[in-house]
Amino acid sequence: MINGVGRYIPDNLKPFISSDNYQGIPRKQIPKKTKVENTQFVENISTIFELINIKSNMTLSFHHHLRNGDKVIQIVAEEIKNRNLLNMHIAPSSIFPSYTNLVDLIKNKNITNIHTNYLNGEVAKIISQGYLDGELIMNTHGGRAVVIESGELPIDVAFIACPVVDKNGNGHGAIGKSACGTLGYAISDLEYAKRVVLVTDTIVENLEEYQIDGKFVDYVVKIDSIGDSSGIVSGTTEVTKDPIGLKIAKDCANLLDYLGLIKNDFSMQTGAGKTSLAVVKFVNDLMVKKGIVGSFASGGITKAYVDMLESNLFKSLYDVQCFDLDAVLSYAKNKNHLAMSASEYGNPYEDNPICERLDFVILGATEIDLDFNVNVTTDSLGNLIGGSGGHADIAHGADVTIIISPLVKSRIPIIKEKVMTVTTPGSDVDILITERGIAINPRRVDLRQKLKNSNYPIFEINELLEMTHKITGVPRKIETDDKIIGYVQYRDGTFLDCLRKVKDEY
Amino acid sequence: MKGVAGSKESNDCLITIESSNETKIEINSIVGAFFYDQIYSTIENTLKNENITDVHVIVEDKGALDYTIKSRLLTAIERMREDV
Numbered sequence: 120m121i122n123g124v125g126r127y128i129p130d131n132l133k134p135f136i137s138s139d140n141y142q143g144i145p146r147k148q149i150p151k152k153t154k155v156e157n158t159q160f161v162e163n164i165s166t167i168f169e170l171i172n173i174k175s176n177m178t179l180s181f182h183h184h185l186r187n188g189d190k191v192i193q194i195v196a197e198e199i200k201n202r203n204l205l206n207m208h209i210a211p212s213s214i215f216p217s218y219t220n221l222v223d224l225i226k227n228k229n230i231t232n233i234h235t236n237y238l239n240g241e242v243a244k245i246i247s248q249g250y251l252d253g254e255l256i257m258n259t260h261g262g263r264a265v266v267i268e269s270g271e272l273p274i275d276v277a278f279i280a281c282p283v284v285d286k287n288g289n290g291h292g293a294i295g296k297s298a299c300g301t302l303g304y305a306i307s308d309l310e311y312a313k314r315v316v317l318v319t320d321t322i323v324e325n326l327e328e329y330q331i332d333g334k335f336v337d338y339v340v341k342i343d344s345i346g347d348s349s350g351i352v353s354g355t356t357e358v359t360k361d362p363i364g365l366k367i368a369k370d371c372a373n374l375l376d377y378l379g380l381i382k383n384d385f386s387m388q389t390g391a392g393k394t395s396l397a398v399v400k401f402v403n404d405l406m407v408k409k410g411i412v413g414s415f416a417s418g419g420i421t422k423a424y425v426d427m428l429e430s431n432l433f434k435s436l437y438d439v440q441c442f443d444l445d446a447v448l449s450y451a452k453n454k455n456h457l458a459m460s461a462s463e464y465g466n467p468y469e470d471n472p473i474c475e476r477l478d479f480v481i482l483g484a485t486e487i488d489l490d491f492n493v494n495v496t497t498d499s500l501g502n503l504i505g506g507s508g509g510h511a512d513i514a515h516g517a518d519v520t521i522i523i524s525p526l527v528k529s530r531i532p533i534i535k536e537k538v539m540t541v542t543t544p545g546s547d548v549d550i551l552i553t554e555r556g557i558a559i560n561p562r563r564v565d566l567r568q569k570l571k572n573s574n575y576p577i578f579e580i581n582e583l584l585e586m587t588h589k590i591t592g593v594p595r596k597i598e599t600d601d602k603i604i605g606y607v608q609y610r611d612g613t614f615l616d617c618l619r620k621v622k623d624e625y
Numbered sequence: 626m627k628g629v630a631g632s633k634e635s636n637d638c639l640i641t642i643e644s645s646n647e648t649k650i651e652i653n654s655i656v657g658a659f660f661y662d663q664i665y666s667t668i669e670n671t672l673k674n675e676n677i678t679d680v681h682v683i684v685e686d687k688g689a690l691d692y693t694i695k696s697r698l699l700t701a702i703e704r705m706r707e708d709v
Contacts, residue, residue: 592663594656594660595659597659
């Protein structure tokens with residue numbers, strides 16, 4: 120059948136209807152994990168496989184807070200390989216380029232099904248080529264919490280990399296030699312997995328502050344090192360120097376101001392890319408100039424926001440994942456730098472998730488189409504290159520959702536008639552800012568009205584597309600293979616789009 | 626005789642042109658799936674306008690726009706003519 124964004128979804132899956140359809144549906148939660156009386160401390164991962172009797176066809180979950188420095192998923196993958204377990208289902212919150220040893224396991228059918236929110240690198244490449252025997256399900260950060268708490272994604276064992284653990288099994292991410300900051304993506308796994316294993320390299324007597332509650336922890340494994348610190352804090356901290364990026368960022372900040380969004384107690388979120396960081400800098404400057412104090416910034420937190428918190432430009436930060444070392448240190452010492460779980464961040468069924476409290480968000484796009492649907496999951500050939508992460512969550516939650524992007528990236532127009540893959544429905548995308556013009560979603564009559572008499576170069580999105588084609592030429596239509604390799608699942612659990620194998624000729 | 630112009634930076638292209646016994650255009654582009662035909666005709670038309678035949682042209686393209694491709698080719702042609 121055809122779903123609410125005009126995409127084909129097989130009849131056995133719940134089709135996406137609309138981004139606010141969840142409002143009429145009650146929250147479904149399986150019982151949380153029962154209290155563990157005695158957390159056991161174990162010497163190595165292999166022993167865990169014996170104790171829990173991890174076998175073929177099981178579902179194992181992971182978080183990605185150690186990003187490119189993560190060793191835990193690789194150690195567990197080695198164990199799967201050594202034992203030749205087959206048809207394993209893994210559910211890491213993201214898959215990074217360094218997770219290269221998953222490639223052989225996928226090709227050899229040790230791993231056949233994957234749930235994740237974001238993936239790139241070699242694993243993404245081979246899945247795009249059709250090597251995953253089962254299916255890839257791509258969730259949002261909030262949606263992952265939904266499928267876990269509802270029991271739709273039952274986890275047999277959660278392996279939670281944890282920089283420091285105490286004798287009671289409580290764990291924390293802010294300190295330790297592999298400190299990575301908050302562990303927001305691991306909380307649903309902790310609360311709902313059948314078995315929970317903390318993997319650490321630092322054990323202390325007693326933690327006074329912790330994010331991981333030992334009452335859910337069955338086992339703690341101490342290994343030499345859970346992560347390579349140089350890969351953990353991999354976020355960029357540099358503002359873009361690209362004149363096009365700077366122009367877009369400056370226009371974006373000025374537009375926010377024109378719309379009256381830079382006001383006392385406002386809240387915002389941006390990505391961590393270089394152009395987003397430029398927006399943050401320009402917003403910072405505006406706040407200083409106008410004497411504005413914001414309520415909060417949220418997201419993956421970077422140094423730029425830490426500086427604003429310390430300058431009292433924001434009252435607090437809600438942080439699901441620290442992007443750089445400054446954010447890790449700030450989370451460890453500043454009481455107004457608050458951790459949030461993925462569920463508190465983006466789960467539509469939470470009472471008042473952070474994403475719903477956002478005034479505006481600034482996001483990127485690989486493609487955007489004439490209906491304002493955004494793709495950040497695949498490139499224009501259909502190769503997997505990312506995923507929603509929080510994109511669809513905050514695009515829905517925020518009052519104003521702005522996409523910033525150059526019109527052309529290496530000759531590829533970012534505006535398409537139809538995006539290759541729908542990551543975020545166009546009904547949740549309000550404004551597109553490019554270096555040559557701004558487009559406003561026709562649904563936002565209020566914003567169009569406000570900007571009607573402004574000096575901004577405002578166009579219809581199809582006019583921007585025509586403008587782009589005059590520069591680049593009209594790109595040839597790309598065909599995908601018929602084989603479905605997986606699905607994009609929306610944050611409410613419905614299905615937004617199919618992922619298809621990339622044709623061999625590309 | 627041979628001329629080279631351009632670079633392999635993003636949004637640019639590196640063009641090599643060399644005299645040969647027949648005209649041959651070879652295109653290796655990161656956006657070939659979308660723009661191969663356009664790149665080909667830009668090269669073909671530019672050669673025609675310059676009255677050049679019997680050359681081997683190699684385009685290594687990193688997403689250059691047509692005017693970039695054309696100007697890189699014209700420069701490569703100049704350099705080929707100087708290369709005696």
